[in-house]
Amino acid sequence: MKKHILIVEDEEHLAEALSHNLQFEGYATTTAFDGEQGLKLAQSIHFDLIVLDIMMPKLDGLEVCRRLRASGSRVPVLFLTAKASDADRVLGLKIGADDYMAKPFLLEELILRIQGILRRQDWYRSAPEEQEIFRFGENEVNFLTYEAKSGGKNISLTEKECMLMKLLAERRNQVVSREEILERVWGYKFSTSSRTIDNFIVRLRKYFEPDPRAPRYIHSVRGVGYRLSVEE
DSSP, X not given: OOOEEEEEOSOHHHHHHHHHHHHHTTOEEEEESSHHHHHHHHHHSOOSEEEEESSOSSSOHHHHHHHHHXXXXXXXXXXXXXXXXXXXXXXXXHHTOSEEEESSOOHHHHHHHHHHHHHHHHHHHSOSTTXXXXXXXXXXXXXXXXXXXXXXXXXXXXXXXXXXXXXXXXXXXXXXXXXXXXXXXXXXXXXXXXXXXXXXXXXXXXXHOSSTTSOSSEEEETTTEEEEOOOO
């Protein structure tokens, strides 16, 4: 079955060009020309990915993404925007976007980004080895429901937190490089986004470590990356 992509872009000629080229690549597409229409479509139809402009009439892309995430939707979102600063990119990722491209962009790069997001989604949906629930110490993570427990506390994880934990769990007791984390979880290869990893590691330690300042499980390996240390 073809992957179905929603394009929400108020520049109609750009939306139509994207739709045509994505269909040529083998995807099914639906287009919306403002945020309100895009949100209604996203809430009523199953999409595999949303390409979402930020600056739009009625509802901007950031608000569309916020409402989708608040409703529990985990559909991947790729932002398109004329804003290209690191601060704007970080804001988009915090809201729940999976990737971020600044205008103008190369069509070939956009298609590669879309392919990467969908590939990561397929990887994440596969169970981590034999199990969908990973346990270590007094912690457990359910990769299907995005729920976790730690010392009797219930924790709701974001998709990216779960993806990072899944990668560390699959490679437990091994060092996972920062470059591999960026590529597998976020699809980035450039170092300016590596700060994102640090923020997520801090959050995971707060969830799962008895003392986040002296980690027992999630260790930093200076100059390389991170290791999840657990007893087999």
